[in-house]
Amino acid sequence: MAIEKEKLKELYRTMVRIRRFEERVAREFAEGNIPGSVHLYIGEEAVATGAIAHLRKDDYIMSTHRGHGHLIAKGGDPRLMMAELFAKKTGYCLGKGGSMHIASLDIGMLGAAGIVGSGIPIATGAGLSAKLRGTDQVTICFFGDGAANIGRFHEGINLASVWCLPVVFVCENNLWAVSVPTSCSLSVPNVADRAAGYGIPGVVVDGMDVMAVYEAAGEAVARARRGEGPTLIEAKTYRFRGHFEGDAGTYRPKEEVEEWLKRDPVNNFKEKLIKMKVLTEKEAEEIDQAAREEMDEAVKFALESPFPEPEEALKNVYS
Amino acid sequence: MREINFRQAIGEALDEEMARDPSVFILGEDVGKMGGLMGEIGGLYEKYGVDRVRDTPLSEAAILGAAIGAAITGMRPIARMRFADFLGVAWDEIMNQMTKMKYMFGGKIKMPLTMDALTGAGRRQAAQHSQSIEGMLMSIPGLKIVLPSNAYDAKGLLKTAIRDDNPVIFLEHKMLMWAGPKSQVPEEEYLIPFGQANIVREGGDVTVVATAYMVTRALNAAEKLEKEKGISLEIIDPRTIVPFDKETVLNSVKKTGRIVIFTEECQTGSFAAQVAAIVADEAFDYLDAPVKRVNAPDTPVPYGVVLEDFWMPNEEKLIKAVEEIV
Numbered sequence: 001m002a003i004e005k006e007k008l009k010e011l012y013r014t015m016v017r018i019r020r021f022e023e024r025v026a027r028e029f030a031e032g033n034i035p036g037s038v039h040l041y042i043g044e045e046a047v048a049t050g051a052i053a054h055l056r057k058d059d060y061i062m063s064t065h066r067g068h069g070h071l072i073a074k075g076g077d078p079r080l081m082m083a084e085l086f087a088k089k090t091g092y093c094l095g096k097g098g099s100m101h102i103a104s105l106d107i108g109m110l111g112a113a114g115i116v117g118s119g120i121p122i123a124t125g126a127g128l129s130a131k132l133r134g135t136d137q138v139t140i141c142f143f144g145d146g147a148a149n150i151g152r153f154h155e156g157i158n159l160a161s162v163w164c165l166p167v168v169f170v171c172e173n174n175l176w177a178v179s180v181p182t183s184c185s186l187s188v189p190n191v192a193d194r195a196a197g198y199g200i201p202g203v204v205v206d207g208m209d210v211m212a213v214y215e216a217a218g219e220a221v222a223r224a225r226r227g228e229g230p231t232l233i234e235a236k237t238y239r240f241r242g243h244f245e246g247d248a249g250t251y252r253p254k255e256e257v258e259e260w261l262k263r264d265p266v267n268n269f270k271e272k273l274i275k276m277k278v279l280t281e282k283e284a285e286e287i288d289q290a291a292r293e294e295m296d297e298a299v300k301f302a303l304e305s306p307f308p309e310p311e312e313a314l315k316n317v318y319s
Numbered sequence: 320m321r322e323i324n325f326r327q328a329i330g331e332a333l334d335e336e337m338a339r340d341p342s343v344f345i346l347g348e349d350v351g352k353m354g355g356l357m358g359e360i361g362g363l364y365e366k367y368g369v370d371r372v373r374d375t376p377l378s379e380a381a382i383l384g385a386a387i388g389a390a391i392t393g394m395r396p397i398a399r400m401r402f403a404d405f406l407g408v409a410w411d412e413i414m415n416q417m418t419k420m421k422y423m424f425g426g427k428i429k430m431p432l433t434m435d436a437l438t439g440a441g442r443r444q445a446a447q448h449s450q451s452i453e454g455m456l457m458s459i460p461g462l463k464i465v466l467p468s469n470a471y472d473a474k475g476l477l478k479t480a481i482r483d484d485n486p487v488i489f490l491e492h493k494m495l496m497w498a499g500p501k502s503q504v505p506e507e508e509y510l511i512p513f514g515q516a517n518i519v520r521e522g523g524d525v526t527v528v529a530t531a532y533m534v535t536r537a538l539n540a541a542e543k544l545e546k547e548k549g550i551s552l553e554i555i556d557p558r559t560i561v562p563f564d565k566e567t568v569l570n571s572v573k574k575t576g577r578i579v580i581f582t583e584e585c586q587t588g589s590f591a592a593q594v595a596a597i598v599a600d601e602a603f604d605y606l607d608a609p610v611k612r613v614n615a616p617d618t619p620v621p622y623g624v625v626l627e628d629f630w631m632p633n634e635e636k637l638i639k640a641v642e643e644i645v
């Protein structure tokens with residue numbers, strides 16, 4: 001599939017924005033501006049970017065505890081995200097949810113959850129809703145390799161398959177669920193192999209290559225939109241940092257980490273685009289600079305925003 | 320005597336029980352090389368091997384289901400469930416299986432199964448990593464519930480839990496696991512029986528029943544009230560809420576005539592509500608004031624410092640309740 005020049009640049013820009021956002025979160029967390037815990041998406045940018053690039057604004061995504069990248073790719077505003085992480089009133093969820101729980105229905109972000117795997121059947125429900133309402137909206141459901149071992153993985157994907165729902169299930173296989181490697185949790189080589197059990201396509205894709213993800217997701221989204229049912233895509237990727245900020249990640253072999261760091265999806269894509277003459281060094285530098293400024297601005301916004309009133313804690317329990 | 324913290328207490332209890340009884344084994348996420356989320360069981364994997372310290376896939380229902388299967392066939396599993404919030408994923412195993420099998424099968428089986436899980440707020444972990452669900456848990460007959468408030472009790476109670484022939488959930492408060500004070504703990508082995516409350520502080524004016532991390536806060540409040548107002552609190556830590564040592568609480572109320580129940584749960588359907596009902600029922604004639612409860616509001620746990628601090632029961636809220644009834 002030939003991807004248009006502008007599209008390629010756009011993919012690159014999104015990846016850089018995610019990377020810069022996450023780097024800034026790491027810094028702000030270390031400085032004590034962000035309470036609780038944060039799980040960063042650094043290393044996995046190509047997956048959200050390549051997949052979500054096929055969605056319209058009214059399409060849906062279901063995110064995870066490692067969800068900042070999904071939201072940025074879906075059009076999230078880094079200022080409101082940062083404010084949420086800083087527990088500020090101006091955040092996406094009034095500062096009540098934090099890093100693991102950002103939702104923004106107006107751009108189709110159905111939410112992120114701290115209970116691993118919980119999003120899978122919920123995405124199926126969003127797909128059902130689109131079908132019942134007679135729209136052609138597609139839902140992309142992200143989840144990790146760890147989540148693939150929760151019972152809901154089976155229940156959610158089976159139901160979507162049986163009912164032929166417009167959902168694309170994207171497993172971000174970064175090889176580790178905290179300290180448990182997939183070699184100890186999968187009885188088949190690939191999560192995507194399980195698609196056979198549901199009679200749906202299962203596709204393994206290089207999650208460090210945004211063009212490969214883009215291509216695979218393009219087919220899956222088109223298929224879903226045509227009403228032909230779900231696809232299970234497995235993107236092989238790697239988290240470059242600890243499970244959460246503060247986790248030294250010493251359970252992973254050093255050689256493995258080093259191998260994967262060489263496959264940096266952002267830098268490698270930049271080099272590729274320059275080689276392809278889609279991008280010049282200067283343009284790449286401009287994109288990077290703009291992303292840095294955008295994230296500076298996001299932090300400034302978060303810092304200057306007020307905290308919620310304490311009584312906010314009592315609101316929004318019921319509609 | 321040496322001092323150890325809450326985490327070390329957990330590690331020592333597990334180690335001693337595994338050394339004593341080869342049928343004891345651990346299963347759960349990140350229990351192996353990582354040694355638990357905070358390294359609290361570091362070294363056990365190296366010492367007892369992969370058969371007895373088993374990393375599992377991310378599969379809570381399978382962890383508890385497998386623990387049940389192992390328990391009824393001669394093993395003594397310890398299922399490490401990490402956050403109490405995650406029990407929701409395996410609720411059937413808790414509510415319909417492990418706690419019902421002995422009864423429905425006419426007493427024919429034993430269920431020597433221990434679960435442990437982090438409970439409580441205070442770490443800014445938001446709505447799905449901060450809940451105190453003891454009210455829900457205690458509404459399931461057949462389950463014993465341990466809520467230790469310090470390292471000494473944690474060690475002795477966990478050893479008792481592992482030796483118990485019933486399903487036991489052992490709830491570790493995050494504020495104690497991460498930053499709780501050390502306790503003096505003897506080198507020699509000791510066990511703490513279930514159903515024996517601890518009078519943490521003696522006093523004559525108001526009985527305060529507190530659990531887990533709220534014991535720490537009750538002690539702070541007691542000191543302040545004593546110094547500033549001359550009010551003396553008697554603080555009782557039930558240590559296990561099922562079985563519950565109501566005698567110790569009732570005896571204290573007979574002495575003080577006043578009681579505040581101070582726990583971190585949402586108030587509706589809570590352990591605190593149960594204690595209040597017992598006191599109203601069995602010590603009514605001794606009461607000089609209404610039974611008071613200081614708990615969390617009936618909302619999910621919010622994120623962030625401002626909202627979570629507002630949400631959590633604390634010293635000021637306890638002091639206010641005490642002052643209302645003296």
Ligand SMILES: Cc1ncc(C[n+]2csc(CCOP(=O)(O)OP(=O)(O)O)c2C)c(N)n1
Nearest residue numbers: 066114115116144145146147176177178405
């Ligand atoms: C039901 C449930 N079990 C356990 C956890 C603790 N936990 C949080 S993230 C995680 C690993 C998740 O692995 P994966 O799904 O592969 O996502 P990743 O973190 O690698 O992106 C675990 C065990 C949880 N949050 N929810």
